[in-house]
Amino acid sequence: MRKTITLAALLLTTTALVSGCDKLEQAVGGKAEVKNTAYPEQVFWGDTHLHTSNSVDAFGFGTRLGPEEALRFARGEEVEASTGTKAKLARPLDFLVISDHGEGIGATKALYDAPRIAITDPTMLRWYDLMHEGPEGSLKATGEMLAARANNTIPAAFNDPKKAESRIKSLWDDHMDTVERYNEPGKFTAFMGFEYTLMDRGNNMHRNVIFRDGKDRVSSIIPLDPSGELKIDKLWDFMDAYEKGTGGKVLAIPHNSNVSNGLMFMFTDPTGGPMSAEYARRRAAREPIVEITQIKGDSEAHPFMSPNDEFAGYGTSGWDQANLLGNIKTKPGDLPGSYVREALKRGLLIEARTGVNPYKFGVIGSTDSHTSLSTPEENNFFGKHSGVEPSAKRATAGFVPGVNSGRMNWQSLASGYAAVWATSNSREAIFDAMMRKEVYATTGPRMTVRVFGGWDFKAADLNGDWVKAGYARGVPMGGTLKAGGTGAPSFVISALKDPQDANLDRVQVVKGWVDAAGQSHEQVFDVIWSEMDGSRKAAGGKIPAVGDTIDLATATYQNTIGAPTLATVWSDPEFDPKQRAFYYVRVLQIPTPTWMAYDAVKYKLTLPPEIPLKHQERAYTSAIWYKPS
Amino acid sequence: MTINDTVRRLLREPLVHFLLAGLLVFILLSGRAPDLGERRIVVDERVVAGLVGRFQDSFRRLPTKEETDGLIRDWVQDQVYYREALVLGLDQGDEVVVRRMRRKMEGMAVAEAETQTPSDAELQALIDNDPARYAEDPRISFEQLYLGADSPDTRRTAEQQLVLLRQGKSVPALPIPLPGKFSNASGADIAGQFGDEFTLGLRNLPAGQWSGPIASGLGLHLVRVTERGAAEPPKLSKVRQRVENDWRAAAAAKAQGDAYSRILKGYDVVIELPK
Numbered sequence: 091m092r093k094t095i096t097l098a099a100l101l102l103t104t105t106a107l108v109s110g111c112d113k114l115e116q117a118v119g120g121k122a123e124v125k126n127t128a129y130p131e132q133v134f135w136g137d138t139h140l141h142t143s144n145s146v147d148a149f150g151f152g153t154r155l156g157p158e159e160a161l162r163f164a165r166g167e168e169v170e171a172s173t174g175t176k177a178k179l180a181r182p183l184d185f186l187v188i189s190d191h192g193e194g195i196g197a198t199k200a201l202y203d204a205p206r207i208a209i210t211d212p213t214m215l216r217w218y219d220l221m222h223e224g225p226e227g228s229l230k231a232t233g234e235m236l237a238a239r240a241n242n243t244i245p246a247a248f249n250d251p252k253k254a255e256s257r258i259k260s261l262w263d264d265h266m267d268t269v270e271r272y273n274e275p276g277k278f279t280a281f282m283g284f285e286y287t288l289m290d291r292g293n294n295m296h297r298n299v300i301f302r303d304g305k306d307r308v309s310s311i312i313p314l315d316p317s318g319e320l321k322i323d324k325l326w327d328f329m330d331a332y333e334k335g336t337g338g339k340v341l342a343i344p345h346n347s348n349v350s351n352g353l354m355f356m357f358t359d360p361t362g363g364p365m366s367a368e369y370a371r372r373r374a375a376r377e378p379i380v381e382i383t384q385i386k387g388d389s390e391a392h393p394f395m396s397p398n399d400e401f402a403g404y405g406t407s408g409w410d411q412a413n414l415l416g417n418i419k420t421k422p423g424d425l426p427g428s429y430v431r432e433a434l435k436r437g438l439l440i441e442a443r444t445g446v447n448p449y450k451f452g453v454i455g456s457t458d459s460h461t462s463l464s465t466p467e468e469n470n471f472f473g474k475h476s477g478v479e480p481s482a483k484r485a486t487a488g489f490v491p492g493v494n495s496g497r498m499n500w501q502s503l504a505s506g507y508a509a510v511w512a513t514s515n516s517r518e519a520i521f522d523a524m525m526r527k528e529v530y531a532t533t534g535p536r537m538t539v540r541v542f543g544g545w546d547f548k549a550a551d552l553n554g555d556w557v558k559a560g561y562a563r564g565v566p567m568g569g570t571l572k573a574g575g576t577g578a579p580s581f582v583i584s585a586l587k588d589p590q591d592a593n594l595d596r597v598q599v600v601k602g603w604v605d606a607a608g609q610s611h612e613q614v615f616d617v618i619w620s621e622m623d624g625s626r627k628a629a630g631g632k633i634p635a636v637g638d639t640i641d642l643a644t645a646t647y648q649n650t651i652g653a654p655t656l657a658t659v660w661s662d663p664e665f666d667p668k669q670r671a672f673y674y675v676r677v678l679q680i681p682t683p684t685w686m687a688y689d690a691v692k693y694k695l696t697l698p699p700e701i702p703l704k705h706q707e708r709a710y711t712s713a714i715w716y717k718p719s
Numbered sequence: 720m721t722i723n724d725t726v727r728r729l730l731r732e733p734l735v736h737f738l739l740a741g742l743l744v745f746i747l748l749s750g751r752a753p754d755l756g757e758r759r760i761v762v763d764e765r766v767v768a769g770l771v772g773r774f775q776d777s778f779r780r781l782p783t784k785e786e787t788d789g790l791i792r793d794w795v796q797d798q799v800y801y802r803e804a805l806v807l808g809l810d811q812g813d814e815v816v817v818r819r820m821r822r823k824m825e826g827m828a829v830a831e832a833e834t835q836t837p838s839d840a841e842l843q844a845l846i847d848n849d850p851a852r853y854a855e856d857p858r859i860s861f862e863q864l865y866l867g868a869d870s871p872d873t874r875r876t877a878e879q880q881l882v883l884l885r886q887g888k889s890v891p892a893l894p895i896p897l898p899g900k901f902s903n904a905s906g907a908d909i910a911g912q913f914g915d916e917f918t919l920g921l922r923n924l925p926a927g928q929w930s931g932p933i934a935s936g937l938g939l940h941l942v943r944v945t946e947r948g949a950a951e952p953p954k955l956s957k958v959r960q961r962v963e964n965d966w967r968a969a970a971a972a973k974a975q976g977d978a979y980s981r982i983l984k985g986y987d988v989v990i991e992l993p994k
Contacts, residue, residue, distance in 0.1 A: 131898050132912070162968065181911060207797050208773050222815045271964055277907075538912070540896035552894040584896040589914030589936025593868075654868045654937050657894040 124275040126519055129561050130511035130528060133538055134520060136185035136279070137164070137464040138343060138508050139298050139381060139456035144190040144261060145285075146249075148460035149198040150217075150232030151475035151490070152225050155462035157188050157265055161272040161280055163463050172476040177463050180470060180590070181536075184515050185279035188269065189298045192284040192313025194249040196261045198235070201248065211245040213238070226492055229477045233493030240292040240415040249317060262312050266305040273304070275516040284313035286342070290320045292415030294349045297325060297377070298456075302521035303338035310336050321360045326376050341524060345381035345458065348389040348406065349414040352427030355449055357436050365440055370448035379524055382430050382453040382531045382710055383506040385466075385474045386414075390676075390710055391431040391600075394422060399614050400632075401598075401678060404708065405533070408489075408501035416496045434713060435602045435610035438670045441717075442604055452527025452568045452712030453674075455506025455534075466534040469645070471504035471685040478502070482693035485686045485701060500701045504685040505533040509709070511540075511566065527568025530711040535588040541567045541675050542582045543714035545575030549659045556582050567675075568712040573719045578665035581714070583617065584657035585677045593652030595619060595636040595678040595706060599660060603671035614676075617660040620653035638681045640704050645683040645691040652680035667718060674713040678706045760798050762791055770794060824982075825975055832974035833967075839955060842962045846953050853953035853962060856905035859921060860946040863899060864892035868938040877932035877939055884929040884941060895937070903948065913937065 141148040142160050154172045155163075163169045166182030201214060202221050209215045217235065220227035238244045266282060273280040281300050288295040301308050314328045329340045347354035359365045382389050388405030396402040410428075412419050426432040430453060437449030457464050460475035471480075477491050478484045478499050489497035511528040512519040523529060530539055540557065544564025551559050560582050565571060571579050585597050596619035602612045616633050619626060626634045639648040662673070687703040689695060697703070770790040774782045782790060810816045846853050866880070867873050880890040892899070897912055910918045914936030924930050924944045932939040955962065 132908070135911075158968065162964075182907075184911075207794070210773075219815075222819065224814070271960060274960065536911075538896045553891060555899075556894055557896070557898075584894050586895045586897065587937060589912070589917075591936075649868075655865070655893055655895050 124514045124516045124519075126513035126516075128513075129557075130513050130523065130566075131557075132512075133536075134184035134279075134510045134512050134515050135536055136183050136187070136508050136510065136520070137456045137459075137466075138187040138281075138283070138300060138454060139189050139285070139345060139384065139458045140164075140186060140462070140464050141190055141285075141458070141460040142188055142462045143199060144196050144265065145460060146191055146194045146198045147232050147236060148190075148462075148475060149202065150221065150228055150235060151460055151477045152228055153461050153476040157190075157268045157462075158272075160188055160462040160464075161186060161268065165272065165278050169463075171463060171472060171479055172461065173479040173481075175480060177465070177472060179465070180467065182278070183464060185281065185510075185520055186464065187281040187283040187298065187300050188265070189283045189285040189300075190265075190313075191287050192299075193287050193315045193317055194254070195258055195284070195313055197249055197254060197257075198232075200254075200257055211247050213243075213245050214248055225477065229490055229492050233490050233495075236415060237417075239289070240417050244317075249315075255312075258312050263309070266309060270305050273517070275514070277515065279515055279517055279520055281517060281521075282308040286314055286316055286325050288316040288319055288322060288325070289414065290353060292413045292417040293351045293353045294346045294414035295322065295344070295353055296346060297322070297342040297344050298381070299325070299329070299340060299342050300521070300524070301332075301338060301340050302517055303336065304517070307336040307338040322373075326372055329376055339521065339525075341379070341521070342377050343379050343381050343454070344377055345384060345456070346386055346389065346414065347380070347428050347430065347433070348387045348409045349412070350428050351413045351418055351420055352424035355427045355430075355433035355436060357427065357440070365444065365448060367444040367446045370440055370444055370446035373448040374446065374450050377451060378527055379452040379454055379529060379712070380430060380433075381456050381458075381508075383455040383503070383533050384458045385502045385505060386458060387501070388503060388505065388533065389428065389430050392425050392429045394425050395429065395432050396612060396614075399600075399612075401614075401676070401706070401708075404705070405503045405505065407702075408497045412496060430710075431600065431602065431612060434672050434674075435604075435612060438602065438604045438672065439608065439610055442608065442670060447715075450715060452524070452529050453531045453710050454508035454510075454524075454529050455531035455710075456508055457506070466505050466507055468504045468534065468683060468685040469688045471688075473499070474502050480689070480692075482689075482695060485689045485695060485697055500686050500697075503533065507532050507534060507536065509536070509539070527712045528566050530567060530709055532709040533707045535591040535679060535707050535709075537588050537591075537594070537677055537679070537709045538586040539675060539677055539709050539711055540582075540584045541711050541714065543569065543571050543579055543673065544582075545571070545577060545579060547580040547582050547659050547661075551582060551659060552584075552657055556584070565714060567714060570715045570717060573717070578662045579673075579716060580659055580661040581673065581675075582659050583675055584655070585675075585709070586655045587653075587679075592647060592679045592682045592707070593620070593649045593654055594656050595652050595680050596633070597656045597658070598676045598678070599673055600676055601662065601664075601671060601673050603666075603669045605669060613664075615660070618656045618658040620651065620656070636680050638704065640681055640683055640687075642683070642687055642703055643691070645688045647680070647682050649680075670718060671716045672713040673716075675709075675711040677709040679708065681706050760795055762795065766794065767791065824978070828974045828978035829971045832970045835970065837963060837966045837970075842959065842966060843955055845962050845966055846955060846958070850953055853958045855951045855953065855957070856907060857950040858903040858905060858948035859909070859944060860902040860904070861900075861921065861924075861942055861944045863897075863901075863943075864890065864941045865895050865897070865937065866932065866939045866941065867893055869934055873939050874932060877941060881929055881931065881941055884943075902946075913940075 140160055142157050143149045143153045143155060152172055159169045164183040164186040166179055168176055168178040171177045201218055209218055217231040220231035269280045269282055283298060283300040286297045286299055311332055332340050344354055359369050387409030391399060391402035392406055393403040410420055433449045437447040441447035457466050461472050463472045465472040473479050478487060484499055487499045489495045489499050509530045510520050510523045512523040542560030542564040583597055585594055587594050597617050599615045599617050604610050619633055637651045639651055681704045684703055684705050686697060686701050690697050771782060866877055883890050906918050917933060917935035920933035924942060926944045926947050929941055929943045931941040933942050
């Protein structure tokens with residue numbers, strides 16, 4: 091009986107899907123019509139986190155390229171970077187979110203362009219003079235601005251929302267026009283968005299806010315300013331009001347949990363009390379995805395919580411020592427609230443207590459570039475900000491040259507991308523895919539990864555139309571296993587190399603679960619790898635390393651090891667139907683050179699030994715959850 | 720102490736040197752007829768309104784009478800110093816001043832370009848200049864079977880399977896997460912998923928039959944092209960937004976470049992490099 095009902099429900103959904111696709115989506119402004127496929131057939135690649143000269147810090151760091159150049163670059167055009175070199179992507183992006191800081195948007199540029207005589211505040215006068223001195227002074231001024239932000243000593247006149255209102259309105263209006271002009275449904279999607287730079291004493295609680303809609307709706311708001319806020323509620327209220335007022339849709343993406351000192355994924359509510367079901371519901375609804383990797387480090391997992399995962403700790407060097415602004419050291423007890431895998435586990439525990447999982451989110455990667463250039467590729471990396479655009483000096487420079495942040499620029503990752511399984515390249519389809527978490531993250535390479543979870547997948551499914559079967563009999567990444575299954579859940583997993591990048595080493599399933607005693611656990615399963623029946627037979631639970639073909643003298647590697655594609659059907663050997671659990675897939679590439687290794691060849695450098703020249707890039711999928719009935 | 724001693728001591732004082740130098744400058748410049756425009760500072764209603772407005776922006780209230788007087792005093796002081804500094808040529812060789820002036824000039828040129836709107840004829844000319852850039856990619860529909868990394872073994876398998884496929888039999892393929900069938904795909908779509916090499920390989924395949932193997936960034940594929948669309952010449956109505964974006968970006972760059980070369984013509988630039 092239950093089966094019949096499920097089937098009926100499935101048929102209904104499918105019908106709804108199909109009738110939805112027959113309708114041609116007509117974009118605003120009489121632009122091209124876009125046809126949606128019946129189910130997602132293609133991954134769209136994008137960046138949900140890019141800053142232009144309109145961001146207070148980006149301008150101070152020396153970025154002179156605005157939103158228009160950012161969009162042209164993302165579409166594959168050549169532009170001149172702020173430091174004067176030509177910049178072009180090897181492959182264009184499918185979509186882009188320009189997420190300039192809402193707080194003080196355009197303020198630094200406005201200060202720079204102001205007549206000096208109009209500046210009365212001595213601190214602002216100092217920054218003005220420093221910025222006009224040249225690039226070094228400008229970096230210094232920006233360092234001081236960030237410190238002032240941490241210490242709450244930003245001059246009121248610098249970021250006075252009332253005073254800035256007309257500037258922000260006209261800037262936001264121009265910005266929306268530019269975004270609309272570059273949004274071309276079917277070819278390239280340009281989203282409206284901004285970054286909500288919420289901080290508590292320099293602890294990072296930033297969110298990127300993305301709209302599904304065009305200027306007709308988004309013009310009803312201006313980017314929200316987090317000044318004076320310590321909690322996220324104001325942003326969620328803003329989002330509620332926007333949706334209610336316009337009928338539009340908006341989502342928020344937390345990022346850099348790694349420098350939040352445990353505040354991003356708290357076990358309690360923000361005041362330290364037990365998290366309520368209502369709070370958990372609101373968080374899960376407003377923040378369906380999290381940015382797991384970017385230039386300022388990778389937030390997947392930390393060896394402190396995952397000592398048995400030999401691949402945990404990628405891109406954590408330097409980022410696990412202190413909060414974002416470096417003014418408060420990170421204590422070991424802060425780490426669990428700062429990393430995604432632990433958040434997924436905490437979510438299960440909170441769900442066990444309240445019935446709602448606040449951290450049931452999908453994952454994407456993005457750059458957080460402050461150069462207007464989205465460049466997560468190692469051999470074409472333009473750096474975190476314009477002070478560290480390509481040069482012989484940048485590999486050994488500080489993270490902000492001339493400012494002692496305690497972090498080195500080589501700790502920057504050339505990472506990452508947001509991969510979205512959508513039914514078309516349009517705002518609506520990509521946004522909706524983000525809402526249902528059918529998305530994944532990579533640290534830069536464009537690997538294609540698909541996962542379906544269900545109860546009856548068998549190896550033989552891979553011989554037929556397994557994607558269609560995946561949608562019909564299972565759920566894709568981001569979903570929850572359908573209730574009523576028997577036996578252990580099984581997963582159809584297929585990963586494919588980036589056609590212009592390195593082969594794959596292995597595919598892993600990361601499982602997290604909660605036991606009867608209310609303890610959370612994790613385990614990493616190697617489920618398929620290259621030469622698994624040959625030279626790399628598993629021994630003692632570990633598989634031999636894939637090897638290394640890198641030639642550092644030329645910063646090249648060979649695809650003579652690893653595999654172009656790895657596919658399998660995997661069933662959880664330790665499944666317990668009483669235990670709530672999640673499963674996500676991690677795909678590792680064979681070792682390749684880091685951006686520093688490419689720099690070393692390009693500029694003929696001998697770099698100090700602490701600078702890593704090799705790494706294994708990776709993809710992380712959104713999880714599939716299991717909830718006991 | 721004699722008067723002579725006093726004079727000698729005074730002559731060693733830096734302050735006296737400074738005053739004497741100032742006097743010299745004054746004597747030298749005072750020979751010029753005073754220009755009323757240069758030597759007259761008028762604080763009119765517009766100036767005061769501007770000062771009061773800025774004060775209001777910063778403090779969110781009107782300045783008091785004393786504060787307004789102070790603002791005016793300050794402004795006059797600025798003007799006096801500024802004009803004197805210009806007379807003394809203190810703006811010369813100051814990088815900050817030079818950059819600021821340059822930026823203002825560039826801004827003026829671009830602002831002019833931003834207010835213009837292109838005519839259809841101008842946009843059409845842009846298309847005609849580079850039709851390939853705006854042309855709709857010829858769409859292609861095809862089926863593909865992926866066989867794995869390029870190796871002698873895979874090539875042998877490909878040959879055997881090609882025979883079977885041409886006999887209408889089905890053959891196994893590796894389960895990659897890319898569709899087996901593509902309909903009306905653009906070159907850009909295909910290149911994004913298979914790499915550029917594959918897109919080129921598709922170009923010369925006959926329609927309607929299985930052929931290959933074709934190499935991609937992933938390995939080898941057998942392919943059957945089912946339909947090949949014709950390349951359509953670009954129509955302005957379809958690509959207007961893109962052309963206009965390009966026009967606008969080019970117009971701003973051109974305006975800046977033109978303004979610069981126009982000004983540059985009035986100069987004789989001599990570059991003397993050390994031998």
